[in-house]
Amino acid sequence: QVQLVESGGGSVQSGGSLRLSCVVSGFPYKNYCMGWFRQAPGDERERIAVIEADGSARTVRYKDSVKGRFIASLENANNTLYLQMNSLKPEDTATYYCAAGRKAYLLDCPADYAFWGQGTQVTVSS
Numbered sequence: 001q002v003q004l005v006e007s008g009g010g011s012v013q014s015g016g017s018l019r020l021s022c023v024v025s026g027f028p029y030k031n032y033c034m035g036w037f038r039q040a041p042g043d044e045r046e047r048i049a050v051i052e053a054d055g056s057a058r059t060v061r062y063k064d065s066v067k068g069r070f071i072a073s074l075e076n077a078n079n080t081l082y083l084q085m086n087s088l089k090p091e092d093t094a095t096y097y098c099a100a101g102r103k104a105y106l107l108d109c110p111a112d113y114a115f116w117g118q119g120t121q122v123t124v125s126s
Contacts, residue, residue, distance in 0.1 A: 002026040002115045004081075004098050009120030016088050016124070022081040022098030022117050029102045030055055033109035036072055036083045038094035038122075045097075049083060054106050066092075088124045095119045 008020040024034070035050035049072035052059045060072055071084040081098050097120075101113035 002100070004100060004115055004117035006096070006098055006117035006120045009096060009122045011123040011125065012088055014088060014090055014124055014126050017084070017086045018088065018122060019085065020083040020096055020098070020120060020122075022083075024079045024081060024098075024100060027079075027100055027115070031103050031105045032100060033103050033113065034074060034081050034098070034100045035109070035113065036070075036081075037097045037099060038092075039097070040094040043094075050109060051081070052103065052109060054103075085122070088122075090124050090126045093122060093124050095121050 003025045005023045006020060008018060010018060012018055032053050033050055035047050037045050037047050039045040046063065048063045048066045049070055050061050051072055051074050062070060069087045073082045098117040099113035100115045101110045103109050
């Protein structure tokens with residue numbers, strides 16, 4: 001049974017930092033996508049970062065709005081996905097979700113991810 005359990009959200013002032021964690025258990029695939037998504041009230045959910053794994057090779061991609069400020073990483077030793085968020089802005093306020101899904105070798109990530117965390121709220125005040 002695959003489970004993703006998130007932690008690390010909270011409230012911070014503009015310019016501050018937060019780190020989100022997502023412990024992944026029971027995920028058996030060698031080729032996969034693990035991503036961070038967010039959804040603000042009234043907005044559609046958007047993918048902001050993804051780690052694509054094709055065997056031992058990894059590629060990390062970011063949405064332009066967070067590039068240079070957020071860092072996604074995956075620590076295999078403790079099966080934890082992280083999102084380090086720096087230079088936070090009020091427009092980063094949203095519920096953040098981690099997600100994981102299987103992918104075909106060297107092909108794109110799926111449009112829909114099969115497994116999701118419970119979500120954690122991030123609020124950035126000006």
